[in-house]
Each structure stands twice: as C-alpha cells, then as structure tokens.
Amino acid sequence: MSWTAVGVDFGGTKIRAARIAGGRVEDEATRPTPPEDPTMILGAVTDAVAAVHRPGCPIGVAMAGQIDRRSGVVRSSPNIPGRNIPLGPSLEDAFGVLVILDNDVRLAAAGEWSALGETPSLLVALYVGTGIGAGVLLNGHPLSGSHNLATEAGHATFIPGGELCSCGRLGCFEAYAGGRALAQRARRLLAQRGLGAAPLDAAAVIRMARHEDPAAAAVWEEAVEALRTLAWNLSVLFDPEVVVLGGGVVRGAPELLEEIRSHVEEQAWSGYPPPGIVLGHPDAAVLGAARTAWLEYHGG
Ligand SMILES: [Zn+2]
Numbered sequence: 001m002s003w004t005a006v007g008v009d010f011g012g013t014k015i016r017a018a019r020i021a022g023g024r025v026e027d028e029a030t031r032p033t034p035p036e037d038p039t040m041i042l043g044a045v046t047d048a049v050a051a052v053h054r055p056g057c058p059i060g061v062a063m064a065g066q067i068d069r070r071s072g073v074v075r076s077s078p079n080i081p082g083r084n085i086p087l088g089p090s091l092e093d094a095f096g097v098l099v100i101l102d103n104d105v106r107l108a109a110a111g112e113w114s115a116l117g118e119t120p121s122l123l124v125a126l127y128v129g130t131g132i133g134a135g136v137l138l139n140g141h142p143l144s145g146s147h148n149l150a151t152e153a154g155h156a157t158f159i160p161g162g163e164l165c166s167c168g169r170l171g172c173f174e175a176y177a178g179g180r181a182l183a184q185r186a187r188r189l190l191a192q193r194g195l196g197a198a199p200l201d202a203a204a205v206i207r208m209a210r211h212e213d214p215a216a217a218a219v220w221e222e223a224v225e226a227l228r229t230l231a232w233n234l235s236v237l238f239d240p241e242v243v244v245l246g247g248g249v250v251r252g253a254p255e256l257l258e259e260i261r262s263h264v265e266e267q268a269w270s271g272y273p274p275p276g277i278v279l280g281h282p283d284a285a286v287l288g289a290a291r292t293a294w295l296e297y298h299g300g
Pocket residue numbers: 154155165166167168169172174175
C-alpha cells in the first residue's frame with residue numbers, strides 16, 4: 001500500500017528529517033543539533049521538517065530519552081537540555097498534522113520490521129552505540145511495558161556486582177559493551193600501564209584490538225562476550241524469528257554479526273530453527289518513525 005509520512009531521527013549531533021513514500025526515502029534534510037538552547041533546537045527540528053514536509057503528512061520523531069508518547073513531551077533527553085520540552089505540540093502547531101514522538105530504539109525496531117516486509121512474527125532489534133538499547137515487536141506491535149521502559153536490554157545484568165554503569169547500577173551489559181564504556185575501560189587499562197590517557201573512542205579500541213594491543217584486546221573480547229550473551233538471552237526469552245543488529249559499534253565491527261550468529265546457533269533449541277541474525281537497515285529510525293505516525297494517523 002502506498003503511504004507518505006515524515007520521519008525524524010533526532011540525534012545528539014544532527015537532526016535528519018526524511019519524507020518516506022511507500023517505504024522509501026523520497027526526500028531528506030539534515031540540520032546540526034544546536035548544542036544548548038531548547039528554543040534553537042525546536043527551531044532546527046521545525047526547519048528540517050519544513051524542508052521535506054507536504055501538506056497533511058503525519059510526522060514521527062525518534063529520539064533518545066524519556067518520552068511521554070501521549071502528550072508528545074520530552075521528559076528528559078541526552079539531546080535536549082532541560083526537562084519537559086513540548087516538542088510534539090510545537091510541531092503540531094507548526095504543521096497542523098498529527099505528530100508522534102517516541103523512543104528512538106523502539107521506532108527504529110519498527111523501521112527494521114517495515115524494511116523486512118512486515119512479516120517477522122517476532123522481531124528483536126539490538127542497537128549497540130554509545131549505549132545499548134533493544135526493541136521487541138510482536139506482529140509489528142512494540143512491547144513497551146507498564147512505564148514505556150520495556151526491553152532496556154543494556155541495563156540487564158551481565159556480571160553481578162561488576163563495572164559501574166552510566167545508569168548507576170553495577171554490572172550492566174552496557175558497562176561492558178556500550179561504546180562509551182569500551183572507551184573508558186580501555187583508557188583505564190592503558191593508564192595503568194603508564195601509557196597516558198589520550199582521548200579514545202570505541203572505534204579506536206576496536207582498531208587497537210585488531211592490532212593486538214593487549215589492553216584493547218582484553219576489553220574488546222569481554223565486550224564481544226557480553227554481546228553474544230545478550231543476543232542469546234534475548235533469543236531465549238522472546239523466541240524471535242529474526243534478531244536485527246545495528247548501531248555504531250556493530251557497524252564498526254561487522255565481524256560481530258558472525259560471532260553472535262555462531263553463538264546463538266550453538267545455544268539454540270535442538271529441532272527448532274535458530275533466529276536469523278541480520279544487519280540493521282541504515283534508514284530504520286526515520287522509516288519506523290514515519291510508518292508509526294502514518295499508522296496512528298490512519299487508526300492502524
Ligand atoms: Zn546500566
């Protein structure tokens with residue numbers, strides 16, 4: 001069925017708005033995310049949407065943080081300073097259409113489902129970037145939980161009493177395999193060896209591990225183990241048809257896909273097919289945001 005809606009991927013460094021028609025990006029505009037002022041940030045989102053919007057098109061916005069889906073208010077987000085920013089109502093006023101706002105991971109999972117032809121009965125999407133997030137869709141419907149907090153997989157426990165996570169708990173998967181944690185752990189080990197504390201990101205850690213730097217290799221090996229374990233835990237809990245992997249760390253280390261696939265296949269129930277392990281779609285966030293907005297607009 002042909003449909004048109006605008007999807008927005010609201011990131012920490014850029015805001016990408018795309019007009020999606022029949023499941024494909026038809027037009028897109030990108031604006032840098034202004035660093036501080038919420039008014040300027042609202043202006044930048046409005047500007048990006050205006051560049052691609054057509055009269056009557058519903059709008060979906062995907063962003064990290066605590067989002068009140070019903071009111072369209074951003075309770076808190078790493079990408080907007082302050083609290084309770086009325087992003088949804090502000091876009092509704094500007095464009096006079098339905099606007100939905102939701103967690104970026106959940107909307108991206110909806111985009112993966114859409115990109116796979118809307119057929120998987122149960123889909124798990126696992127994103128490993130700065131942090132770790134997951135989305136679960138049952139026949140295309142996201143599992144959101146009682147407080148919109150379901151499947152916060154990065155904060156499930158990998159090692160009880162282990163590393164301190166950004167959420168304040170100990171031993172979360174994210175504290176071992178999230179991009180930020182990877183960089184911090186490698187830096188700490190290098191400093192212990194008296195090798196200074198030069199700025200380091202996850203991509204640099206992966207590169208150093210490939211060149212057999214012992215500190216980076218130890219940190220990376222544990223991250224891979226955490227991700228294999230997490231992918232299997234999600235598989236055994238949800239019995240998915242497909243597990244989609246995405247995010248900066250996965251894109252930076254495509255060999256992860258095979259590592260995870262072989263582990264999940266090894267662990268899978270005998271006599272049943274293991275879930276397919278596939279790489280995420282690059283447009284998943286804008287696609288899922290647009291598709292969800294369109295379905296809501298048409299009462300789907
Ligand atoms: Zn945590």
